[in-house]
Amino acid sequence: MDPAVRDDLIRMYGSRGWYHRLALRMKLRYWAVHEFLAHLPRKGTILDLGCGYGLMTNLLARSMGSEVQVVGVDLDTKRIETARTISGERGNLRFEAGDVRNLDISDCQGAILVDVLHHLSVKDQDRLLMDLGVKIGEGGILAVSEVDPEFRPRWHYWISYLSDLLLYPFSERCRFRPEREFRRAFEAAGFTVEKVERIPGSLVAPVIYICRRRTARSAGSHRP
Numbered sequence: 001m002d003p004a005v006r007d008d009l010i011r012m013y014g015s016r017g018w019y020h021r022l023a024l025r026m027k028l029r030y031w032a033v034h035e036f037l038a039h040l041p042r043k044g045t046i047l048d049l050g051c052g053y054g055l056m057t058n059l060l061a062r063s064m065g066s067e068v069q070v071v072g073v074d075l076d077t078k079r080i081e082t083a084r085t086i087s088g089e090r091g092n093l094r095f096e097a098g099d100v101r102n103l104d105i106s107d108c109q110g111a112i113l114v115d116v117l118h119h120l121s122v123k124d125q126d127r128l129l130m131d132l133g134v135k136i137g138e139g140g141i142l143a144v145s146e147v148d149p150e151f152r153p154r155w156h157y158w159i160s161y162l163s164d165l166l167l168y169p170f171s172e173r174c175r176f177r178p179e180r181e182f183r184r185a186f187e188a189a190g191f192t193v194e195k196v197e198r199i200p201g202s203l204v205a206p207v208i209y210i211c212r213r214r215t216a217r218s219a220g221s222h223r224p
């Protein structure tokens with residue numbers, strides 16, 4: 001990651017309390033280590049779905065250059081307002097309040113879902129992936145980070161589970177899914193899973209999936 005972008009993010013989020021400092025530490029580390037930026041398209045629209053306070057949205061907008069438009073979407077209007085305040089005016093970045101289950105955006109070249117899918121029912125997760133399979137152009141990228149309930153050693157999973165419980169005490173239960181289920185869901189939605197990475201040395205149990213939207217030609221040769 002460009003050190004100037006990293007410094008920018010630390011300046012923007014580092015002074016905003018423990019939650020933001022923790023998110024910065026965790027997310028910059030595991031997304032930077034695995035260089036997910038290198039997989040994303042360099043032109044067109046990239047969606048950050050369930051963007052929260054816009055940490056990853058800002059990372060994308062600041063790293064990808066002016067030919068990429070980054071759109072952060074979140075259900076929580078307060079988070080969207082805070083994300084707008086933190087980010088200021090930027091030509092290639094905007095935030096929209098909205099439900100990812102009912103996306104008002106017709107097409108894009110890439111999307112990221114960072115620790116969001118487990119907030120949706122399994123049915124809605126699959127529906128959203130199907131929708132993205134239609135909206136993301138052929139060859140486009142979907143990057144997902146999710147906790148794996150079969151992560152080993154198992155205590156990483158329990159830390160993830162407990163931290164979600166503490167952060168979202170009144171929300172519905174988390175729907176974490178194992179890697180093999182996600183692989184099936186991505187493939188069924190028209191994506192090829194190109195890379196799956198477990199993050200070593202992390203307290204929680206994140207797995208990162210890099211998926212590419214199949215082209216019509218490769219779809220013909222796909223065996224489920």
Ligand SMILES: C[S@@+](CC[C@H](N)C(=O)[O-])C[C@H]1O[C@@H](n2cnc3c(N)ncnc32)[C@H](O)[C@@H]1O
Nearest residue numbers: 050051052074075076098099100114115116119
């Ligand atoms: C754990 S936070 C992750 C935030 C952000 N992706 C990040 O990595 O910093 C999950 C976010 O998903 C949002 N969310 C949950 N359900 C959603 C939905 N149906 N539509 C849009 N956002 C949703 C929540 O409001 C919350 O901000």
